[in-house]
Amino acid sequence: MAEMHVELVAVEREIWSGPAASIVARTTEGDIGILPGHAPLLAQLKEGFGAKIIHPDGTETGVAVHGGFLSVTKTKVSILAEDAQLADEIDINAARAAYDVARRHETSVESADLLRARAQLMAVGQQV
Template sequence: MLHFELVTPEKLVRSESVYMVTVPGTEGDFGVLEGHAPFMSTIRDGDVLIQRSEKGEAERIAIRGGFAEVTAKGLTILAEQAG
């Protein structure tokens, strides 16, 4: 499972283990699974799609601006606004 955190300047919005997260990057959407290579991207306004299981329906969270970073520990999204 992928460790995923969604953080805004005000609070930690999410911190959980999920199957996959799709992020609205400024160069296009990208999906992150467990074991993804280290990566950093700016993000555009849009929806983060969170899948808790491989066949599960994605939950959408609207975000505005920020950065996404993939490390060996997982995916962290630092968004200007979320929700």
């Protein structure tokens, strides 16, 4: 199976780096799948949605991405986020509670707290 090198970087830290078979993310233009050999691309990630790293062995890692860009070059894919968390770093109960509170108290469906909690829940495979 073909692989590509992926780097997931937030403002304050490198989150993950390694080989992947594919990446799925939501940009401001819609959902996108990246496979090895993809054409060069720079896209803005949509706030409040997760991304998925599919590893060469077929396992998946969910990622909560909070703003940023997806960059594809000949040699690598970079997810450059303002902040991001891997699914195993997310406290599901805390994310669900934050989502519920934001839904009850926020007047905008695009509030930062609501978007952050939604991305976290999507990264761990929870329905929102």
